[in-house]
Amino acid sequence: MATRWLTPDEQRTWRRYLESSKVLLDVLDRQLQHDADLPHAYYEILVRLSEAEDRSLRMSELADLTRSSRSRLSHAVARLEERGWVERADCLTDRRGQLAQLTDAGHDVLRAAAPGHVDTVRRYFIDALTPAQLGQLSDIGERIIARVQQS
Template sequence: MAAPRWLTDDEQRAWRAYVESTKLVFDLIDRQLQRDADMPHAYWEILVRLSERPDRRLRMSELADVTRSSRSRLSHAVARLEERGWVEREDCETDRRGSFAVLTDAGHAALVAAAPGHVEQVREVLVDRLGPERLAELGRISTALLEGLAAEGHTPNGAA
């Protein structure tokens, strides 16, 4: 068995800065959404994904994939969104085991109401802080990571 390839000091600094900065950015985004819209970022992501569809609906399995969530975690979140009247589930007529999550008018209104504060927070903690050139660089780096991992067969829910 080969010896592990330990990170150099520079690699370790870059890795830790990446991990700490992404955790802090998502924590700040989540806190703003909780404070101003009474929803965690995970709920925001579900509402956004549904709103981007012309019919505001997605199969639950597809919604789990695009939100990078386990099926059980997504089901729990959708149940909470149903309690708020923001999402409804519909049975799939062609597959008895499948169902759809559908964004309601109330859910769309909640998303629209939360959007200005959310966008301002994203600008404050990321976009304006980096500026156009570094933001474009971050986009290229993130795309390279996503494409490389996808090419290796890594799926949204963590399986390879």
């Protein structure tokens, strides 16, 4: 099967998408590091735990939600445990499983970091687009996610 090379317009769009994703994640990470001494990846873990029932998730589920390998997540959770923001516990329904649970201190850190993070998301993402563009981007994201999950 012959490769279907990207057209110049497709190449430009692909590269702009990649670059915009990288610069946005970079500015979000720098803001969180500066304001909360918290990498964006750790912030995402805290958010996912805060949204879960009992502020607790199985480590495997947390890895899936954060699109992280099991070993990378385990390392990140260990760093968050050292800070007192997350605790690990054995899963009562599965002896092999472990839970990560957001502590009250971790929840406080997240609540303190969230306003600056949201302001940065709004400044560089939400306010840069029209409501119609935001709707289109949401639809585009859903289509890409669905396509990847189908394979």
